[in-house]
Amino acid sequence: MRLMTVPEAHRAIDAVWRLESARIIAGLARLVNDVGLAEELAQDAQVAALRQWPESGIPPNPGAWLMATARHQAIDRIRRNERLARKVEQLGHQARQQQQSAIFGGQPELDAVIEGEGVADDLLRLMFIACHPVLSTEARAALTLKLLGGLTTGEIARAFLTSEAAIAQRIVRAKRTLAGQQIPFEVPPEPERAARLASVLEVIYLIFNEGYTATAGDDWIRPELCYEALRLGRMLAELSPGEPEVHGLAALMELQASRMRARLGPAGEPIPLLEQNRGAWDQLLIRRGFAALLRAERLGRPPGPYMVQAAIAACHARARSAGDTDWERIVALYELLAALTPTPVVELNRAVAVAMAFGPERGLELTDPLTARPEMRGYHLLPTVRGDLLARLGRHEEARTEFERAASLARNARERAILLGRAAACGPGG
Amino acid sequence: MRFLMTTTAADPPDEKMMAEMDRLVGEMTQKGVLLAAGGLDQVGTRVVSSGGKITVTDGPFTEAKETILSFALVEVRSKEEAIELSRRFWQIAGSGEGQIRQVYGPE
Numbered sequence: 001m002r003l004m005t006v007p008e009a010h011r012a013i014d015a016v017w018r019l020e021s022a023r024i025i026a027g028l029a030r031l032v033n034d035v036g037l038a039e040e041l042a043q044d045a046q047v048a049a050l051r052q053w054p055e056s057g058i059p060p061n062p063g064a065w066l067m068a069t070a071r072h073q074a075i076d077r078i079r080r081n082e083r084l085a086r087k088v089e090q091l092g093h094q095a096r097q098q099q100q101s102a103i104f105g106g107q108p109e110l111d112a113v114i115e116g117e118g119v120a121d122d123l124l125r126l127m128f129i130a131c132h133p134v135l136s137t138e139a140r141a142a143l144t145l146k147l148l149g150g151l152t153t154g155e156i157a158r159a160f161l162t163s164e165a166a167i168a169q170r171i172v173r174a175k176r177t178l179a180g181q182q183i184p185f186e187v188p189p190e191p192e193r194a195a196r197l198a199s200v201l202e203v204i205y206l207i208f209n210e211g212y213t214a215t216a217g218d219d220w221i222r223p224e225l226c227y228e229a230l231r232l233g234r235m236l237a238e239l240s241p242g243e244p245e246v247h248g249l250a251a252l253m254e255l256q257a258s259r260m261r262a263r264l265g266p267a268g269e270p271i272p273l274l275e276q277n278r279g280a281w282d283q284l285l286i287r288r289g290f291a292a293l294l295r296a297e298r299l300g301r302p303p304g305p306y307m308v309q310a311a312i313a314a315c316h317a318r319a320r321s322a323g324d325t326d327w328e329r330i331v332a333l334y335e336l337l338a339a340l341t342p343t344p345v346v347e348l349n350r351a352v353a354v355a356m357a358f359g360p361e362r363g364l365e366l367t368d369p370l371t372a373r374p375e376m377r378g379y380h381l382l383p384t385v386r387g388d389l390l391a392r393l394g395r396h397e398e399a400r401t402e403f404e405r406a407a408s409l410a411r412n413a414r415e416r417a418i419l420l421g422r423a424a425a426c427g428p429g430g
Numbered sequence: 431m432r433f434l435m436t437t438t439a440a441d442p443p444d445e446k447m448m449a450e451m452d453r454l455v456g457e458m459t460q461k462g463v464l465l466a467a468g469g470l471d472q473v474g475t476r477v478v479s480s481g482g483k484i485t486v487t488d489g490p491f492t493e494a495k496e497t498i499l500s501f502a503l504v505e506v507r508s509k510e511e512a513i514e515l516s517r518r519f520w521q522i523a524g525s526g527e528g529q530i531r532q533v534y535g536p537e
Contacts, residue, residue, distance in 0.1 A: 015510035019461060060521060062514075120460070227505065234462030282535075284465060284503075 009054035017046055018150040020063040022235075025147055026122035028070055029185050035129055036175035039147060041077070045070040123148070124239045125185050127232075131200040132183055139174040140203045141210075142167055148235070149228050159225050160210065197240075201249050201306065204232045208253050212260075226257055237292065247296035248307030254289035255313035258282040269414045274322040286317045308337045327357035344373045345381075352385055360389040380409035384419065391426060400426035432465070432505050432533040433512040435519070436498045440526035450522045458504070458515065467502040503533070 021042060028038035045066045059065040130143040138160075145151045145159070153171065157164040188196040211225025233250040240246050262276035293314055296307050303311070312333045319325040334350035347370055355363025367386050376382050387402030403423035410416040443451070458464035473489040474497070491497075502519070506512050512530050520526065 011508070011510045012514065015508060015514040018507060018511060019463075019514060058517070224507075227507075231462035231505075235460060238460040238462075288465070 006054045009058075010050065012058055013046065013049050013053055016049075016058065016062040016066070020066060021046075021150040022123060022126065022148045023063060023119050024066050024070060026126040027067060027119065028074070029126060029129075030118075030122050031071075032074060033185055034179055035126070035147065035185065036179055039175070041070045041073050042066070044073040048073075120239050121187065123235070124187050127200055127236060127239070128187060128196055129178060129183060129185055131196075131203045132178065133196070133199050134177060134181055134183060135174050137203070137206065139170050139177075140199070141207055142170050143174045144203050144232065145207065145228060146171055148232060151228070159222065159228075197243060197245070200236065201245060204229050204236065205249060205253070205306075207232070208256070212256060223260060226253075226260065229253060230257055237295070241295070242299065244296040244299045244301050245304040245306045247292045247299075248304060248310050251289045251292035251296060251310035252306050252313055254285045254292060255310060255317050258285035258289065258317065267414075269418065273316060274325075278319075278321065281317070289317065290314060303336070305337060305340045308333055308340065312337070325356070327353055331357045344370050344376050345379075348376075348382060348385060355389055355392075360392040364389045364393070378409055380406045380411075380415075380419075382406075383409070387419075387422065387426075391422075396426040431507065431509070431512075432503060432535075433509070433530050434533050435502045435504065435512065435516055435528060435530050437500050437523070437526055437528035438496050438498060440499055440528075441524035443523075447522060447524070454518060454522055463504050463506055463511075463515065465503045465505050467500070469500040470498055472497060472499070 024042045024045070025035070025038050028041050029035045032038055032041070048069050049062075049066060053059075126147055127144070130147050131140045135143065142156050142160070145156050146153065151159075153168045154164045157167040160167070187193070208226055208229035211222040211227075211229065230250075230253050233246075233253050237246050237250040258281050259273070259276060261282070262278070262280040263271055265271050289310065293307070293310050296303075296310070312330055315326050315330050315333070330353045331350065334346065334353050338346050338350055348367065351363045351366035351370075353363075354366055364386065367382065367389070370376050370382055371386075383402040383406035387399045387406060390396075390399035390402060400423045403419050403426065407416050407419035407423060410419055441447075455464060455467060474491070475489060476487045476491065478485045478487075502515075504512060504515055506515070509530070509532070516528065516530055520528075
């Protein structure tokens with residue numbers, strides 16, 4: 001085996017960790033029935049790898065090596081550590097036997113964990129517990145990136161533009177909450193399964209959106225976060241192939257990510273979808289998005305909101321040019337989406353599609369009732385859309401007022417500058 | 431980061447190897463890293479463009495040592511991750527040779 005320098009070994013271990021840690025933590029969590037402890041054990045194994053691999057080289061099956069090492073750590077701990085001993089005590093008799101045989105003597109079960117049998121179920125359990133509704137949304141996102149993405153607290157902190165200490169604390173608290181409330185390591189049973197799955201999807205899409213339209217900071221897009229979310233979404237699609245919304249979300253993210261490069265101008269300014277250079281869209285991701293959407297449709301169940309949003313994104317991806325867009329189909333899809341999730345933002349998007357399909361006047365009518373909605377009061381995209389439709393109707397005076405209002409509400413400096421430019425283009429006031 | 435991993439020489443596959451390779455492909459798909467993979471026809475067609483003139487020659491080319499046999503396009507977070515994936519590939523594929531190249535382009 002080739003000898004490695006220490007930094008080389010560290011980088012290689014890091015790569016193995018990112019690929020394997022989710023499986024190892026998931027497998028250990030099933031053995032010890034405690035996610036926090038499982039992660040500690042996995043990290044101990046990583047430390048052992050950092051000590052041994054620079055001399056011994058990477059073992060032929062690094063995942064199995066880490067898992068076996070973690071198991072030895074578990075035995076050590078269970079002998080010395082009261083916490084784990086108590087935990088074993090707390091478990092029922094049957095569960096105790098099962099666990100002890102798994103940790104001490106249960107070679108077949110351990111082999112199963114190492115060889116990958118049941119890994120899919122363990123990973124799915126890990127995803128459900130990391131996204132448990134008992135945790136705050138921020139905690140769910142951080143824990144998911146840590147346990148399933150294999151990211152360090154430092155990387156998560158940089159992604160969410162906060163301090164490493166804050167993320168570390170968030171994760172510690174989350175693990176304590178899960179342990180304290182004795183949240184079982186399981187795929188939730190039927191009555192609550194749908195709601196729990198929705199929480200998993202929400203967390204993944206939140207991570208994606210945090211990268212896609214960075215709500216804070218100077219960058220408009222933080223692609224690494226988008227790629228992490230995509231990876232999680234693809235993983236979930238393989239783990240839970242019978243759920244249409246899982247494929248719907250994967251499709252939506254693939255299709256949105258396909259436009260990532262085209263969404264930014266040379267000065268870093270956002271470019272609206274219809275003005276983007278479609279040649280810069282990533283055809284590979286578009287095809288993956290279509291394939292995921294097809295998988296969702298083939299399950300033959302009524303579409304959920306992610307599937308419908310993916311279908312809308314697919315309409316744009318299919319159009320060779322902005323002028324080729326099938327707006328009538330998009331209007332129909334927005335009507336479906338509005339029925340599933342009746343929010344003013346969906347209504348606004350529907351108004352835009354209606355304006356494209358049937359003229360600006362019809363679109364504008366649909367935005368009128370939205371101006372009275374309190375939740376839309378501070379939302380800069382409503383006056384942006386209205387300004388745009390009014391300008392197209394030749395009502396420049398009113399358009400300018402809307403653009404100026406939109407600029408006063410926009411929080412992103414680049415967007416504000418664009419809106420003021422559009423207001424000025426409507427001609428002089430008075 | 432995207433990497434194109436290619437093989438230019440490899441042991442001929444047997445049934446066991448194929449089964450293990452399927453398992454690896456499944457695992458990499460489940461991890462969300464494998465975007466596309468495939469084997470290439472070894473005959474091929476050579477296209478030479480010179481001074482505005484295009485010459486098309488059908489294979490096979492006996493001298494072509496660097497012919498690509500198969501490829502995998504992966505999306506990973508570092509070059510080390512791509513190397514780790516390649517290591518696993520060769521554990522199954524046996525002896526051979528290949529390349530790992532970062533792909534620039536839509537990202």
